[in-house]
Amino acid sequence: MQNIFPTYQQYPIDIVAGHDWHLTDRQGHTYLDFTSGIGVCNFGYSNETIVQNVTEQLGQIWHTSNLYESALVDEVAGALCEPGMLAFFCNSGTEANEAALKLARKATGKPTVLSFNNSFHGRTYGAMSLTGNPDIQAGFAPLVPAIKFADYNDPAAITAIDQQTAAVILEVIQGEGGVVNGEPQWLHDVQTACHAAGALLIIDEVQTGMGRTGQKFAYQNFDLDPDIVTVAKGIGNGLPLGAMIGKQALAPAFGPGTHGTTFGGNKLALASAKGVLAQLTPTFLHEVQAKSVPVWQALQTEIAPLAAVAGISGKGLMIGIQLETTVDVNQVIDQLQQAGILTLSAKHNTLRLLPPLVMSSADLLAGLAQIKTVLTTIGEE
Ligand SMILES: Cc1ncc(COP(=O)(O)O)c(C=O)c1O
Known part of the structure; x- marks a missing residue:
């Protein structure tokens, strides 16, 4: 980027289209989105x-x-x-x-x-x-x-x-x-x-x-x-x-x-x-709570025990996975991008997940499975 102040460290991914909780970049790569544009597009990209x-x-x-x-x-x-x-x-x-x-x-x-x-x-x-x-x-x-x-x-x-x-x-x-x-x-x-x-x-x-x-x-x-x-x-x-x-x-x-x-x-x-x-009705909020249950089960049983993981925090679909100091969160984010998943970081080497609230349970769990694979491989390196 030549014409803007370099206030952001940017990834070389130019997102040009979105549908539901899927994003497509200029090269035609598609991504499962666990960022919601940093907690913004809670109803996805085509509501x-x-x-x-x-x-x-x-x-x-x-x-x-x-x-x-x-x-x-x-x-x-x-x-x-x-x-x-x-x-x-x-x-x-x-x-x-x-x-x-x-x-x-x-x-x-x-x-x-x-x-x-x-x-x-x-x-x-x-x-x-x-x-x-x-x-x-x-x-x-x-x-x-x-x-x-x-x-x-x-x-x-x-x-x-x-x-x-x-x-x-x-x-x-x-x-x-x-x-x-x-x-x-x-x-x-x-x-x-x-x-x-x-x-x-x-x-x-x-x-x-x-x-x-x-x-x-x-x-x-x-x-x-x-x-x-x-x-x-x-x-x-x-x-x-x-x-x-x-x-x-x-x-x-x-x-x-x-x-x-x-x-x-x-x-x-x-x-x-x-x-x-x-x-944002009581029924919708109840659905968010309900789909968070298997997500938190997977976080606790599949992600928390990994050697690369120091802790899990958050509530509902606001999730922090604190990584051990031996693992760099930015490297995890890069590898997930290559695997077609967009995620965020936060302080203290935290991998932060803020998926659109409308994401299906199947894709929430598929994303976590991919995160597990990346964290397992990186933890063994
Ligand atoms: C808790 C909290 N407050 C305030 C802000 C600032 O919001 P904005 O970036 O819309 O100015 C943010 C942004 O990340 C935030 O997370």
């Missing part, structure tokens, strides 16, 4: 309802600005939010977290935000400053002030939540950090400490949300009650859309003129989101 919604919208109007009311915006917000919550639409996960940071400070009148080591919240200044990864922040100082970090799942972190704390932000499963599961009791202790200190609990559902773990939002697996939730990725199934969802009581802090973005609530992206939300 009929989404294609129809977006095509119809394309024939009507694409963009009108937020200066005019829109029944579509209100309808999608209503379908997205849990009762008693309101939405602010933006274009990405990082923007959703920017909005959350701004709203938390403005609503509480307090400065300090607590985030966690090994977290990822995005790349803009606010979201990057919330990201607990020194490699991502390196060279960009000075960062946004009054953001503190504590260790994820560490009971000592609770003591860092005090009367100065505007908000605590966390992922209930750290995605980019290597698919690290939050401890249920610890998550509840964080929430209790937030309530006691008058701090808002922000849950970043950018990667875990929209059905990925078998619930609409992953925090629902833990019965949590966040004040603010951020989403992106899967909500638009590939059209750029993000949202910050917050409790109705926070509305006075986000009145006219306080925050905005030209493309937030773009009609094409919302037409896609409408299709996503219409299909």
Whole structure:
């Protein structure tokens, strides 16, 4: 690539077509996709309802600005939010977290935000400053002030939540950090400490949300009650859309003129989101949970015992396979690509799987069998 900044280390695979959960590159090679475009195309690449919604919208109007009311915006917000919550639409996960940071400070009148080591919240200044990864922040100082970090799942972190704390932000499963599961009791202790200190609990559902773990939002697996939730990725199934969802009581802090973005609530992206939300039914979520059962059985019985594997983590169809230090995850990804399977990495030498939620059980298990073959061969080298 000669004409773009080299911010990404790219594979020499130019994907030009997709159908269901299969992708085809320019050379005509086909791939079974365990990436969903990094947790985005949860309904695959040719979902009929989404294609129809977006095509119809394309024939009507694409963009009108937020200066005019829109029944579509209100309808999608209503379908997205849990009762008693309101939405602010933006274009990405990082923007959703920017909005959350701004709203938390403005609503509480307090400065300090607590985030966690090994977290990822995005790349803009606010979201990057919330990201607990020194490699991502390196060279960009000075960062946004009054953001503190504590260790994820560490009971000592609770003591860092005090009367100065505007908000605590966390992922209930750290995605980019290597698919690290939050401890249920610890998550509840964080929430209790937030309530006691008058701090808002922000849950970043950018990667875990929209059905990925078998619930609409992953925090629902833990019965949590966040004040603010951020989403992106899967909500638009590939059209750029993000949202910050917050409790109705926070509305006075986000009145006219306080925050905005030209493309937030773009009609094409919302037409896609409408299709996503219409299909994210309890029945569909139940199907995701049901098809995860044989997947986790295979992970535990076939993959976990391999010499190359140090551990397995995640929930539903968000899967981390932590590899031993003797095995390079990038080499595994390369070999899987040659075998026709696309996968992802995450921190700590983790092979990360985020297949489209619509992938058939047969292909989920076929992919795992191929992963087992590659990990077995590499482990023996
Ligand atoms: C948990 C989490 N938050 C925020 C982001 C940033 O989202 P975006 O890349 O849409 O800005 C990501 C992206 O990977 C993420 O995983």
